[in-house]
Amino acid sequence: MGISRRNFILTAAGGSIGGLTATTRAAKPPDKQGGVVVIPERQVPVLAEADVVVCGGGTAGLAAAFCAARHGAKVILLERWPSLGGMATNALVNIWHTSDRKKQVITGFVQEAVDRGGRFVRRMAHYPTKPETHEFDSTGMRVVFDRMLKDAGVRVFCNLAAVESIVSEGRMRAVLVDTKTGRKAVRGRVFIDATGDGDVAANAGLPFDFGRAGDGAVQGMTMMFRLRGLDAAAIRAHPGDAGRVFDLMRKLRDEGRFPQFLEMAARSYLTSPREPVVSYNMCPVAGNPLGEEELTRLSAQAREQVYAYVDLWREQMPGFSAAEVEQMGFALGVRESRRIRGLRTLDARMVVKAVKQPDAIGHGFWMIDIHDPKGTGHTTWVDQKAETMPPAGDSYHIPLGMCLNDRIPNVAVVGRCASSTHEGLASVRLQSHCMVMGQGVGTCAALALGAGVDMAAFDIRKLQSQLRKDGVYLENVPA
Ligand SMILES: Cc1cc2nc3c(=O)[nH]c(=O)nc-3n(C[C@H](O)[C@H](O)[C@H](O)COP(=O)(O)OP(=O)(O)OC[C@H]3O[C@@H](n4cnc5c(N)ncnc54)[C@H](O)[C@@H]3O)c2cc1C
Numbered sequence: 001m002g003i004s005r006r007n008f009i010l011t012a013a014g015g016s017i018g019g020l021t022a023t024t025r026a027a028k029p030p031d032k033q034g035g036v037v038v039i040p041e042r043q044v045p046v047l048a049e050a051d052v053v054v055c056g057g058g059t060a061g062l063a064a065a066f067c068a069a070r071h072g073a074k075v076i077l078l079e080r081w082p083s084l085g086g087m088a089t090n091a092l093v094n095i096w097h098t099s100d101r102k103k104q105v106i107t108g109f110v111q112e113a114v115d116r117g118g119r120f121v122r123r124m125a126h127y128p129t130k131p132e133t134h135e136f137d138s139t140g141m142r143v144v145f146d147r148m149l150k151d152a153g154v155r156v157f158c159n160l161a162a163v164e165s166i167v168s169e170g171r172m173r174a175v176l177v178d179t180k181t182g183r184k185a186v187r188g189r190v191f192i193d194a195t196g197d198g199d200v201a202a203n204a205g206l207p208f209d210f211g212r213a214g215d216g217a218v219q220g221m222t223m224m225f226r227l228r229g230l231d232a233a234a235i236r237a238h239p240g241d242a243g244r245v246f247d248l249m250r251k252l253r254d255e256g257r258f259p260q261f262l263e264m265a266a267r268s269y270l271t272s273p274r275e276p277v278v279s280y281n282m283c284p285v286a287g288n289p290l291g292e293e294e295l296t297r298l299s300a301q302a303r304e305q306v307y308a309y310v311d312l313w314r315e316q317m318p319g320f321s322a323a324e325v326e327q328m329g330f331a332l333g334v335r336e337s338r339r340i341r342g343l344r345t346l347d348a349r350m351v352v353k354a355v356k357q358p359d360a361i362g363h364g365f366w367m368i369d370i371h372d373p374k375g376t377g378h379t380t381w382v383d384q385k386a387e388t389m390p391p392a393g394d395s396y397h398i399p400l401g402m403c404l405n406d407r408i409p410n411v412a413v414v415g416r417c418a419s420s421t422h423e424g425l426a427s428v429r430l431q432s433h434c435m436v437m438g439q440g441v442g443t444c445a446a447l448a449l450g451a452g453v454d455m456a457a458f459d460i461r462k463l464q465s466q467l468r469k470d471g472v473y474l475e476n477v478p479a
Contacts (some may be wrong), residue, residue: 044176044183044184044185045182045184045185046174046184046185046186046187047157047177047179047184047185047186048076048155048157048186048187049076049186049187049188050073050074050075050076050155050186050187050188050189051068051073051074051075051188051189051190051445051446051449052064052065052068052069052073052074052075052076052188052189052190052191052192052442052445052446052449053075053076053078053175053186053187053188053190053191053192054068054075054076054077054078054192054194054442055078055162055175055191055192055193055194055195055199055200056078056079056080056086056162056193056194056195056196056199056200056415057077057078057079057081057084057085057086057145057156057158057194058084058085058086058087058088058194058196058415058431058434059085059086059087059088059415059431059434059435059438060086060194060196060414060415060416060434060435060437060438061077061079061086061192061194061195061414061415061438062077062084062085062113062145062148062149062435062438063109063110063414063434063435063436063437063438063439063442064192064194064414064437064438064439064441064442064445065077065149065152065154065156065192065438065442066109066148066149066152066154066438066439066442067109067438067439067442067443067446067470068192068442068443068445068446069149069152069153069154069442069446070152070443070446070470071442071443071446071447071450071466072446072450073190073445073446073449074155075152075153075154075155076154076155076156076157076186076188077149077154077155077156077157078157078160078162078175078177078186079156079157079158079159079160080158080159080160080161080162081158081159081330081331082158082159083142083145083146083158084142084145084146084149084156084158085138085141085142085145086196087196087331087333087334087431088136088138088141088431089138089139089141089142089145090138090329090330090331091224091329091330091331091332091333091334092138092224092225092226092279092327092328092329092333093138093224093281093333093431094135094136094137094138094141094279095124095133095134095135095136096110096113096114096133096134096136096431096432097132097133097365097366097430097432098110098111098132098133098134098432099132099133099365100363100365100390100392100393100394100395101365101392101393102392102393103393104132104473105363105365105395105473105475106362106363106364106365106432106433106435106436106473107471107472107473108362108435108436108439108467108470108471108472108473109435109436109438109439109470109471109472110432110435110436111471112148112471113144113145113148113435114134116144116147116148117134117136117140117141117144118144119140120136120137120140120141120143120144121134121135121136121137121141122134122135122136135279157177157186159179159180160177160178160179160184161177161178162175162176162177162195162199162200162203163176163177163178163183163199163203164176164203165191165200165201165203165204165205165411166185167204167205167408170407170408170409171408171409171410172188172191172204172408172410172411173187174186174187174188175188175191175200189410189449190410190411190412190445190448190449190455191204191410191411191412192411192412192413192414192441192442192445193340193411193412193413193414193417194413194414194415194417194438195417196334196337196415196416196417197289197290197334197337197338197417198337198338198339198340198413198417199338200411201338201340201405201411201413201417202338202340204408204411205407205408206340206341206405206407206408206411206413207340207341208338208339208340208341208417209338209339209341209421209422210337210338210339211336211373211422212373212422213422215373217286217373217374218288218289218335218336218337218373218422219335219336219370219371219372219373219422219426220284220285220286220335220371220372220373220374220375220376220377221284221285221286221287221289221298221302221332221333221334221335221371222262222281222282222283222284222285222302222332222333222335222371222377223283223285223299223302223303223305223306223328223329223332223333224279224280224281224283224328224329224333225279225280225283225306225325225327225328225329226279226280226325226326226327226328227280227310227320227323227324227325227326228323228324228326229322229323229324230319230320230322230323231318231319231320231321231322232319233319234318234319235270235271235317235318235319235320236319237318238318238319239271241270241316241317241318242267242270242271242317244316245270245312245313245316245317246263246266246267246270248312248316249261249266249309249312250263252312258308258312259283259304259305259308259309260284260285260305260375260376260377261282261283261284261305261309261377262281262282262283262284262377262378262379263377263378264379264382265280265281265282265377266282266309269282270313270317280306280309282309282377283302283305283306283309283377284371284372284375284376284377285298285301285302285305285332285375286298286372286373286374286375287375288337289332289334289336289337290337290338295332298332299331299332302332303328306325306328307325310323310324310325335371335416335429336416336422336425336426336429337416337417338417339417339418339419339420339421339422339425340405340413340417340418340419341405341419342401342402342403342404342405342413342418342419343401343402343404343405343406343419343456344357344359344399344401344402344419345402345419345420345421345424346396346398346399346402346418346419346420346421346424346425346427346428347420347421347423347424348368348388348421348423348424350396350424351364351367351368351389351390351396351423351424351427351428352368352387352388352389352390353390353396354390354391354394354395354396355396355397356396356397356476356477356478357396357397357398357399357401357477357478358399358460358477358478358479359399359400359401359460360397360398360399360400360464360474360477361398361399361400361436361437361439361440361441361444361463361464361467361472361474362397362398362433362436362437362439362440362467362472362473362474363395363396363397363398363436363473363474363475364395364396364397364398364427364428364430364433364436365390365394365395365396365427366389366427366428366430366433367380367381367384367388367389367390367426367427368380368388368389368423368424368426368427369381369426369427370422370423370426380426396427397476397477398428398433398436398437398440400440400441400444400455400460400463401419402418402419402420402428402437403418403419403437403440403441404455404456405419409454409455409456409457410454410455412441412444412445412455414434414437414438414441414442415434415437415438416428416429416434418437436472439467439470439472440463440467440472441455443463443466443467443470444458444463447462447463447466464477
C-alpha cells in the first residue's frame with residue numbers, strides 16, 4: 001500500500017517569523033481510496049528557519065551552504081545520513097580532479113577544501129598528465145567538512161530526510177522533514193536542492209528527466225571498497241600472476257560463475273597496488289537508485305561481489321593471501337538519477353566543444369564518462385576518444401542557468417541533479433564540478449537575498465566578479 005500526500009499548503013500559525021507550528025492540509029484529497037492512505041489535516045511543528053535552506057550535504061550542498069553563509073546568509077543544511085560529504089565520504093569516492101590536463105581550472109571552494117583538508121588530502125603526483133588531482137581520506141574529510149561548516153556558521157541537521165516541498169503562490173515556503181520525533185517543517189526564503197536525486201525539486205513539482213534517451217536507464221552504480229594486508233613485494237615478485245588471475249576472473253565471469261567487474265581497474269589493481277591499503281573502484285551493479293527495495297537488493301548483491309573478488313584473490317594471487325576488506329561504502333555509489341530541468345541544459349556538445357557561457361559560474365573539463373547502465377562495469381573513460389572529451393588544455397563553462405528554473409524562482413538545484421542530458425551529466429557529475437555549482441549558487445543566493453531579488457534576476461556580472469574575488473577560476477566569459 002502506498003502513501004500519497006501531494007499538494008500541501010503550509011500556513012504559519014500566527015504568521016510570524018519564529019511561529020512554532022504550521023498546518024498542512026491536502027488541497028485535493030484523492031478520489032479513490034484504493035492503494036493510498038489519506039492523512040488528515042494536522043499541525044506540523046516548525047523545526048527551524050533560515051534565509052537559505054540547503055537540502056543534502058554532499059559536495060555540492062557543502063559548497064552551497066558554506067558560500068551562502070560566507071556572504072552573510074543565515075543557512076541551514078539538512079542531511080539524511082549521519083555525516084556530511086555524500087558520495088565523497090559515505091560511498092568512499094575520494095578523488096578530486098581540478099585540471100584540464102594542462103593547468104588547474106577549478107579552484108575556489110575546492111581549493112579551500114583541499115587546503116583545509118591538511119593531512120587527510122594528498123596530491124596524486126603519479127596521476128598521468130593531470131597534476132592537480134587529489135586523493136583524500138574519506139573518514140578524515142568528514143571531520144574537515146564539519147569544521148568548515150561550523151566555522152562558516154551553518155546550522156547543520158543530519159539524520160533527517162527532506163520528504164515534502166511546500167509550495168504556494170509560485171514560491172517554495174518550507175520543506176517537511178522526517179525526524180525520529182515525527183514530521184517537522186523547515187522554513188526558508190531560498191531552497192537549494194543538493195540531494196543528488198533532486199528529491200526536493202521533484203517534490204515541488206519541477207519537471208525532470210531520468211536516464212538515457214531510448215530506454216531511460218541510468219549509469220551503473222559502484223560499491224567502493226578498500227583492502228588492507230596486501231604484500232606489494234610479493235606482488236612485484238610474481239609479475240606473471242596478475243594476468244593469469246585476471247584471465248581467470250574473465251573466464252569465470254563469462255561462464256556465469258563470477259560477478260561482473262570493471263576490467264581496466266581490476267587489472268591495474270592486480271598489477272600495481274601502489275600502497276598496502278588501496279581503494280577499489282571496480283564493483284558494478286545496475287538498476288534504479290530511486291527504488292528502495294531494488295537499491296537494497298543491489299547493495300546486498302554488491303557486497304557479495306566484493307567478497308567474491310577478495311576470496312578469489314586470496315586464493316590465487318601472490319601478495320593477496322592476507323587481504324581483508326578494511327572498508328566498504330556505507331552506501332552504493334550512485335552516478336545518476338533525476339536531472340531537474342533548468343533554464344539551461346548542459347549537453348554533450350557543450351562539453352566536447354568546450355563551449356563558453358555568458359552566465360558561467362566556473363569551469364568543467366571531465367570527459368563524457370558513462371558507466372554502462374547494464375552493469376558490466378565498462379566505462380567510456382577507458383575509450384579516451386577525442387569525440388567524448390574537451391581538448392587538452394581547454395574546458396567548458398558551467399552555466400548558472402543549469403541550476404535555476406522558470407517555475408519556482410526561489411528554488412535552485414546543484415550537483416548531479418542539475419539540468420543536463422545523460423551525456424552532459426557524465427562529465428559534470430564530478431565532485432569538483434558539483435562544488436563549482438554549489439559555490440556559484442550559494443553565493444548567488446546570498447547576494448540576491450541581500451539585493452532583494454530572485455537569483456535569476458541578480459546581476460550575473462556582479463556574481464562573476466564576486467566569485468573571482470573568492471578564488472574561482474573564471475576565464476573567457478563571453479560578453
Ligand atoms: C563509484 C563512483 C566513482 C566516482 N568517481 C569520481 C571521481 O573519481 N571523482 C569525482 O570527482 N567524482 C566521482 N564520482 C562522481 C561523484 O562522486 C558524484 O557525482 C558527486 O559526489 C555528486 O555530488 P552531489 O553533492 O551532487 O551528490 P551526493 O554526493 O550524492 O550527495 C547528496 C547528499 O544528499 C543527501 N540526501 C539525499 N536525499 C536527501 C533527502 N531527501 N533529504 C536530505 N538529504 C538527502 C545524501 O545523503 C547525500 O549526502 C564518482 C561516483 C561514483 C558513484
